[in-house]
Amino acid sequence: MGEGEKKGAGRKPWGGRFAEPTDAFVERFTASVGFDRRLYRQDIAGSIAHARMLARAGVLGEDEARAIVEGLEAIRAEIEAGRFEWSEALEDVHMNIEARLIERIGEAGKKLHTGRSRNDQVATDVRLWLREAIDGLRAEIARLQEALVDLAEREAETVMPGFTHLQVAQPVTFGHHMLAWFEMLERDRARLADCRRRVNVLPLGAAALAGTSFPVDREFVARELGFEAVAENSLDAVSDRDFAIEFAACAATLMMHLSRMAEELVLWSSAQFGFVELPDRFCTGSSIMPQKKNPDVPELVRGKAGRVFGHLQALLTLMKAQPLAYNKDNQEDKEPLFDAADTARDCVRAFADMLPHLALDRERMREAARRGFATATDLADYLVRKGVPFRDAHEIVGRAVRLCVERGCDLAELPLETLRGFSERIGEDVYEVLTLEGSVAARDHLGGTAPRQVRAAARRARARLRAG
Numbered sequence: 001m002g003e004g005e006k007k008g009a010g011r012k013p014w015g016g017r018f019a020e021p022t023d024a025f026v027e028r029f030t031a032s033v034g035f036d037r038r039l040y041r042q043d044i045a046g047s048i049a050h051a052r053m054l055a056r057a058g059v060l061g062e063d064e065a066r067a068i069v070e071g072l073e074a075i076r077a078e079i080e081a082g083r084f085e086w087s088e089a090l091e092d093v094h095m096n097i098e099a100r101l102i103e104r105i106g107e108a109g110k111k112l113h114t115g116r117s118r119n120d121q122v123a124t125d126v127r128l129w130l131r132e133a134i135d136g137l138r139a140e141i142a143r144l145q146e147a148l149v150d151l152a153e154r155e156a157e158t159v160m161p162g163f164t165h166l167q168v169a170q171p172v173t174f175g176h177h178m179l180a181w182f183e184m185l186e187r188d189r190a191r192l193a194d195c196r197r198r199v200n201v202l203p204l205g206a207a208a209l210a211g212t213s214f215p216v217d218r219e220f221v222a223r224e225l226g227f228e229a230v231a232e233n234s235l236d237a238v239s240d241r242d243f244a245i246e247f248a249a250c251a252a253t254l255m256m257h258l259s260r261m262a263e264e265l266v267l268w269s270s271a272q273f274g275f276v277e278l279p280d281r282f283c284t285g286s287s288i289m290p291q292k293k294n295p296d297v298p299e300l301v302r303g304k305a306g307r308v309f310g311h312l313q314a315l316l317t318l319m320k321a322q323p324l325a326y327n328k329d330n331q332e333d334k335e336p337l338f339d340a341a342d343t344a345r346d347c348v349r350a351f352a353d354m355l356p357h358l359a360l361d362r363e364r365m366r367e368a369a370r371r372g373f374a375t376a377t378d379l380a381d382y383l384v385r386k387g388v389p390f391r392d393a394h395e396i397v398g399r400a401v402r403l404c405v406e407r408g409c410d411l412a413e414l415p416l417e418t419l420r421g422f423s424e425r426i427g428e429d430v431y432e433v434l435t436l437e438g439s440v441a442a443r444d445h446l447g448g449t450a451p452r453q454v455r456a457a458a459r460r461a462r463a464r465l466r467a468g
Ligand code: ARG
Pocket: 032, 036, 092, 118, 119, 122, 326, 328, 330, 331, 332
């Protein structure tokens, strides 16, 4: 088939004004059907609602509307069966479907676009698509959160070193650490729910930019499509993509959190830490070093954060300084938006699938906490309770730690006499606070790391998940 005979070529839906056919390269350059065909379901749903509304308003005959709806449903079936012939000459998903409708049902098909423009059509499609993507992503985040709560409950007593500056700081429980991750994700899920409210607004009716001279019932269309509100201003409705930017910002923040979790999993699964072992089926080997088992999944998640940050930047830049109303620049919103949503969802899924199968080396974690003087603060607090001002207590314990470093032992291994050499207020009961279990159990308040608190926090976390 020659260039001129390509499907749709030479009979553009907007061809009337043009004296020569589109340049072949320009046709390819301006087409979006390669990626926006993904919106076919939303495009058809929007068109069906529009056609029904036009019939109610008396703009279309009942039989015309019926033919349109049936035609569109048949086209949806064609697309889903892989029988639809997409044409680049027809530019985008909207014109491909409309052209096919006309091909199938004739005259009535030519009336579908009454009172509408591709500008309000595409904004509607993208919002419908994103609404679903948000719901899917939020459900996946909740699944990961479930896995974290399960781990938190199971490991409420498991002691590990807590870090600041990646130096051993104070002992914490593994369960507590899992619930820290839970909280990050809980805010991500809430941010997405909030974003969804602003996504879920109907642009249709704005037409090209100024509204339409036909008596459209936008409230009806909004109800048909499940939109919570109708966009107030037609110029704004067709032009702004801030909802996509907002989603990308939510996705970027989520990815930032996932990258932090990923980094810890990479560290923890190294021979040097040895806290956890990732399931074999989530790792790969090296083609040269036979001993290697690489944490590819967390590493990839960490790396993919960069992609999503980039998409946020791309969307912001694409919107920046655009004059009202619609500009073709906005066609560039889809690829970053789709990829941000797909990437975030895949990454959450990978973690949700993997975390329940994490193997813990509880002994290694304990040992790492013990060797790092994680209970030094507990000794200082002990002295404070015996009447020593905190600053002095800090100094005293610092000297005791230095001695331990010299001797290569732990604070709990110093004999009472030696400890009393640092402060006479130290008594036999000091060894209770120097144990790791004593240290974590002492942090027994809302938000603290004590096993009792972790279990209570896990129960509350489950209730929050159930609340939606
Ligand atoms: N493919 C276009 C987009 O994604 C649809 C809207 C085109 N509107 C126009 N007036 N050229 O933005």
